[in-house]
Amino acid sequence: MVRDRLKSNVMMGLLMTVGALTACGAGPSEEAPATSSIEAVSSHTAHLDWEKSWDTAFNRAKEEGKPVLVSFEAEWCVWCKKLESTTYRDKVVMSLIAGSLVPLTLDVDNSGRELSDEHGVESLPTVLVFSPTGEEKGRINGYLPPGQFVEVMKGILQQG
Numbered sequence: 671m672v673r674d675r676l677k678s679n680v681m682m683g684l685l686m687t688v689g690a691l692t693a694c695g696a697g698p699s700e701e702a703p704a705t706s707s708i709e710a711v712s713s714h715t716a717h718l719d720w721e722k723s724w725d726t727a728f729n730r731a732k733e734e735g736k737p738v739l740v741s742f743e744a745e746w747c748v749w750c751k752k753l754e755s756t757t758y759r760d761k762v763v764m765s766l767i768a769g770s771l772v773p774l775t776l777d778v779d780n781s782g783r784e785l786s787d788e789h790g791v792e793s794l795p796t797v798l799v800f801s802p803t804g805e806e807k808g809r810i811n812g813y814l815p816p817g818q819f820v821e822v823m824k825g826i827l828q829q830g
Contacts, residue, residue, distance in 0.1 A: 717759070717764075718758060718764055718767055718768060718773050719773070720741075720773045720774065720775045721772060721773065721774040721775075722774070722775065722776075722781070723774075723781075724740075724774065724776070724781075724785060727740075727772050727773075727774035728772075728800075728802065728804065730772050731772045731800075731802035732802045732803075734772065735802065736770060736771055736772050736802065737770070737771055737772070737799050737800060737801055737802065737807060737827065738771065738772045738773075738774055738799070738800045738802065739767060739771040739772065739773045739774065739797060739798075739799055739823075740774045740775075740776060740785075740789075740797065740798045740799075740800065741753070741758075741773070741774070741775045741776070741795060741796075741797050742776055742778055742782055742785075742786050742789075742791045742794060742795060742796045742797070742798070743775060743776070743777060743778070743782075743794060743795050744777055744778050744779050744794055745777065745779065746779075747794040747795060749794065749795055749812065749813040750794055750795040752813055753795050753813050753814075756815065756816060757813070757814060757815060757816045757819045760816035760819075762816060762820055763816050763819055763820055763823075766820055766823060766824070767823075770827055771799070771827075778791065778794065789806070792811075793811055793812060795812065795813060796809065796810070796811055796812075797809065797810040799823070799826050799827070807826055807827075807829055808822075808823075808825070808826030808829065810822055810823075
């Protein structure tokens with residue numbers, strides 16, 4: 671049920687994006703506009719060490735005194751792939767996550783299915799930030815380019 675709703679939301683988003691590109695005259699035969707400097711990927715060589723288990727991530731968070739960043743994703747999700755290939759590979763984003771958070775990725779079609787329902791995940795990607803004790807501190811619904819992601823995440827982390 672959640673998977674069908676998520677797929678439907680993703681398909682609607684894709685259709686809206688294609689429609690917007692078509693309306694702007696950016697068809698498949700035309701060159702795509704240049705990526706803004708904010709969206710540009712700063713580093714493709716480094717990577718984050720993502721936890722794959724809720725319990726492991728929260729145990730580590732308690733030990734390190736850090737919040738947990740939970741990225742709900744799916745293999746079929748286009749915007750999840752974009753988040754992974756741009757935002758999560760940006761050196762500023764990686765530095766912020768590695769220094770301030772315990773990153774956890776959950777696939778809503780597998781190990782994250784029940785947790786996505788439990789935490790009201792209605793679209794993908796959805797990024798949640800929890801205190802080490804499990805209290806939700808903030809949420810990002812959908813894709814954000816690196817600069818915007820950092821701004822929003824810093825706001826969430828400043829809330830305490």
